[in-house]
Amino acid sequence: MTSMQERREAISPSPVRGHLVALTAWSICCALIAASRPFDTDAWWHIRVGSWIAQHHEIPSTDIFSWTSRSAEWRPSSWLFDWFLGVTHDALPSRPLLIGITFITFAAV
Incomplete structure (x- = not known):
């Protein structure tokens, strides 16, 4: 192996390092979104329903x-998800619920 090839191999980034950087960036984005408002303003309405x-x-x-x-006629299409949000919100504080919904949203994307 020549010294030029050795230099290239020493300088080239590891694929594991690239995945680690991407995972870290993704985690930071998730944390920032969870700390802010991760979903639309109707989320609290869905929790209440x-x-x-x-x-x-x-x-x-x-x-x-x-x-x-x-009192207008209404046919909820997301009643099961609403029920899940309501039960979870009643059982846990808001922050873990928001973080969980954020991770579920990112996993779905």
């Missing part, structure tokens, strides 16, 4: 929490 579903053991047929269309 989920809590209502868990308390009443039924799926609401009218919009019970909307300011503008209260």
Whole structure:
């Protein structure tokens, strides 16, 4: 092996190091998003609907929490996810829930 080849191998980055840098950058992005607002403003509404579903053991047929269309007919398509958010929010503080939703969102992407 020539000294030029040895220099190139010494300078070239390791693939493991590249993956580690990418993973670290991804983790930092997740942490920053979790510390801010990871989802839209309707998230708190979904959490409240989920809590209502868990308390009443039924799926609401009218919009019970909307300011503008209260008592309007409503067919929730995400009632199971809402229920999961409501139960989780009632059992845990908000921060772990926000971090968990952020990681689930990034894993789905």
